[in-house]
Amino acid sequence: MNLLAIHWNVDPCLFTLGGFELRWYSLLFVSGFILGYYIFKGFFTREGLPWEKLLDPLLYTLLIATIVGARLGHCLFYQPDYYLTSWEGFLEIFQPWKGGLASHGGSIALLLAMWWYAHKYGRKYNFDFLWIMDKLVMPVCFAGAAIRLGNLFNSEIYGDVTTLPWGFIFERNGETLPKHPTQLYEAFSYLLLGCGLMTLYKYRLDKLYRGEIFGIFLICLFGVRFLIEFIKEPQVAFEEGMALNMGQLLSIPFILGGIVILVLSLTVWKKPAKVTPVTAKKPARV
Numbered sequence: 001m002n003l004l005a006i007h008w009n010v011d012p013c014l015f016t017l018g019g020f021e022l023r024w025y026s027l028l029f030v031s032g033f034i035l036g037y038y039i040f041k042g043f044f045t046r047e048g049l050p051w052e053k054l055l056d057p058l059l060y061t062l063l064i065a066t067i068v069g070a071r072l073g074h075c076l077f078y079q080p081d082y083y084l085t086s087w088e089g090f091l092e093i094f095q096p097w098k099g100g101l102a103s104h105g106g107s108i109a110l111l112l113a114m115w116w117y118a119h120k121y122g123r124k125y126n127f128d129f130l131w132i133m134d135k136l137v138m139p140v141c142f143a144g145a146a147i148r149l150g151n152l153f154n155s156e157i158y159g160d161v162t163t164l165p166w167g168f169i170f171e172r173n174g175e176t177l178p179k180h181p182t183q184l185y186e187a188f189s190y191l192l193l194g195c196g197l198m199t200l201y202k203y204r205l206d207k208l209y210r211g212e213i214f215g216i217f218l219i220c221l222f223g224v225r226f227l228i229e230f231i232k233e234p235q236v237a238f239e240e241g242m243a244l245n246m247g248q249l250l251s252i253p254f255i256l257g258g259i260v261i262l263v264l265s266l267t268v269w270k271k272p273a274k275v276t277p278v279t280a281k282k283p284a285r286v
Contacts, residue, residue, distance in 0.1 A: 065112070066106045069107070206274060210271040211271075212265045
C-alpha cells in the first residue's frame with residue numbers, strides 16, 4: 001500500500017431516489033451554468049444593458065450549444081470509428097447521458113452560438129461578438145473548473161503514474177499505482193485564470209480593448225490544457241504512440257487564434273471594451 005498517495009474511491013453517484021440517480025458530475029455541470037447566470041447579470045447591469053431581456057435567451061443558447069457541441073466533439077474527434085460506422089453507434093450520439101463529452105467540441109459550438117446571439121441581439125443593444133466573448137470566457141473558466149471536479153468524482157481523465165505525494169490511486173478503476181490528478185491541475189488553473197480575468201474586468205474595464213480578455217483566455221486556457229496533456233493517459237486507443245494527442249492538436253488552433261485576436265485588439269481594432277448602451281431618441285419638438 002502506498003501511504004503517500006491519496007486513495008480515491010468516491011462513489012460518483014450522490015444519491016438515488018427510485019429510478020432517479022444524481023451524479024456529482026451532473027450537479028457540478030449545472031452549477032457552472034447557475035454561477036455563470038449571476039456573473040452575466042452583473043456584467044449586463046454594470047454596462048447598462050437590460051439583463052431581464054438578454055439573460056434568459058443567453059442561458060438557453062449556452063446550455064444547448066455546450067451539450068450538443070461537447071457531445072459531437074467527443075463522437076467526431078475521439079471515437080468516429082464507433083459512432084459513425086454502425087446504426088447503433090449513430091443513435092448513441094443523441095444519448096449524452098451514456099458518457100462522452102469533449103471540451104474542444106463545446107468550445108467550437110459556443111463560438112458559433114455566440115456569433116448567432118451577437119447577430120440577433122447585438123444590433124439592438126450595441127454589442128458585438130467580441131464583446132460577448134470577452135464576458136463569456138470568465139464564467140466559462142469557473143464552469144470548466146466545476147466540470148473537471150466532476151471528472152474527478154467520476155474517476156476519469158487522469159494522468160500517468162507519479163511519485164508525488166498528492167498522487168491519486170483511482171481504486172474504482174482497479175488502479176494500484178498513484179496517478180497525476182490532472183483533473184485538479186486543470187480545475188485549479190481554470191479557477192486561477194477566471195479570477196485573474198474577473199479582476200482585470202473589475203479594475204481596468206475603461207482601459208481594456210474589445211477582444212483583449214478573449215485573446216488572453218484562449219492563449220492561457222488552451223496553453224495550460226496543451227501542457228497538462230503531456231502527463232495525461234491516452235483517452236482513446238489511437239492516441240497511443242502519438243507525439244501530440246488529440247487534445248493537444250485541437251488546442252493549437254485556439255492558442256494561435258488567441259494570439260491573433262490579442263494582437264489585433266491591441267494594435268488594429270482598438271475598440272473600447274465597455275459597451276455604449278443605445279438610448280432612446282427623444283421626439284423632436286414641433
